[in-house]
Amino acid sequence: MRDGLFALTDAEKFYKQLYENGDRKLLKKPMTYAEYEQLSENRRKYYHRIEHYHETVTTNTPGNTIKEFDADGDQVEVVLHGRYGYPIMHNHAYIELVYVYSGACTHFIEDQKLLMKKGDLCILAPEAMHALAVEDEDTVVINIMMSRHLFDSSFLKILKGGRMTSDFLENILYRKKVSPYLIFPTGEDSWIQELALRIYKERKEKDYLYNESVTLYVKQIFIQLIRKYEMMAIISDPLDNSQESNIMALMGYLSVNYNHVTLKQAAQFFGYNENYLGKILMRYTGKTFSNLISELQMENAKKLLEETNMSITEISVEVGCYDSSHFTRKFKKAYGVTPNNYRKEMQERTTYK
Incomplete structure (x- = not known):
């Protein structure tokens, strides 16, 4: 371990x-909280904080484990996940990043069991029930918690795939339409x-302006994810919980090629029928x-009407x-107004600002 x-x-030991x-099993x-309560008092000796929040904050239902966390601000909370601790299912009102710095761990999310290995970074939706099992002292898992506001502005709104990609991920994380x-x-x-x-x-040293510094580092992580890994995101299949590694690449491909690609061409590109x-x-x-494809066409047409002097024929x-x-x-069916009238409305709004 790096410099100790x-x-x-003591709790991990x-x-x-x-x-x-014998507790390996x-x-x-x-583990549900009800199952945790059946453990001997000795096994529960380091869980007083969880018990406190479960009883006083969550009213004996799954809920936040960090009471003081501001789910709407720009605060970032960082925790090193405890090794050998019990995987007690819980949830949070905020976005959580689970990063495997070294080793491997088991991540239970809702009804799924995932093996996470070194370098895997999981973005967990608010209110998602989950628990981690870390069974190796050389495994280091860093949990980073933040508000939806910070996550949206630092990640979702700057995705290279554009509006369709960000909308797709919003549906996943906030509406749980997929996983x-x-x-x-x-x-x-x-x-x-x-x-x-x-x-x-x-976070450990808490030097002056440490939260501002942590926030900047988190934003740099998001920038690196977008630059190198945006199209590599792994998402669970909504029907059988298998993991689909091409869906983000597919969404990105459609976002770029929407103005000419056919279903046959897209299928051939990804090796599907x-x-x-x-x-x-x-x-x-x-x-x-x-x-x-129609949504992408209309969304991009709106942008061209707002930002260019191209004619309607050229935009079409x-x-x-x-x-x-x-x-x-x-266009009128999609937005209730013709392209010409839409452009006039946008120009008038700009004039009167």
């Missing part, structure tokens, strides 16, 4: 001893490792290929609608 920074605490003397599956988590496999990325280490050190690709899109987005061609009258009907 991640040395076992205590639970390691229990683990080696208790870390193999998630309550994303996993980015960053592997041996030394920059993210270094940022995670700096975040933990800042057309029916299977259509089913994947419907399963993850609730929309057909045609619906998604640019977004893949080669008949301007068809484009006009399509």
Whole structure:
């Protein structure tokens, strides 16, 4: 361990001893709070904080484990996850990042069991029930908690895939239409490792303006995720809990090629047959290929109407609608106004600002 920074605490040493003397089986599956209450008093000796919050904050239901955390501000809370501790299912009102700095751990999320390895970074949705089991003293898992406001402004709103990608991820994390988590496999990325280490050190040492410093480091992690790993996000299949590693790449591909790509071309690019690709899109987005393409066409047409002097005919061609009258009907159906009138409205708003 780096300079003893991640040395076992007294509590971890205590639970390691229990683990080696028969408690190993208790870390193999998630534990409800009711099951935790059945443990001997000796096994519960280091869990007074959890008991306090469970009884006084959550009114004996799953809830926040950090009472003082401001779920709406820019505060960032950092915790080193305890090794050999019991995987007690719980949830939070805020966004949580779970980063495996070294080793491997088991992450129980809702009804799923995931093996996370070094470099895996999991973004967990608010209110998602989860628990971690860390069964190795050389494994280091860093938990980073933040408000939805900070996460939205630092990550969702600057995704390279644009509006469709950010909307898709919002549906996952906030509306749970697919699954309550994303996993980015960053592997041996030394920059993210270094940022995670700096975040933990800042939180541990609590020097002047440490929260501001931690917030900046978190934003740098998000920038690195977007630069290198945005299209590699792993998302659970909403029907059978298997993990789909191509869905983000597929959404990004459609965002870039929406103005000319066909279902057949997209299927060939990803090595799928057309029916299977259509089913994947419907399963993850609730929309057909045609619906998604139409939404992208209209969204980009709006942007061109707002930001350029291109003619309606030029815009219709640019977004893949080669008949301007068809484009006009399509735009009006989507937004209740013709492209020309939409542009006039935007220009008037700008004039009177």
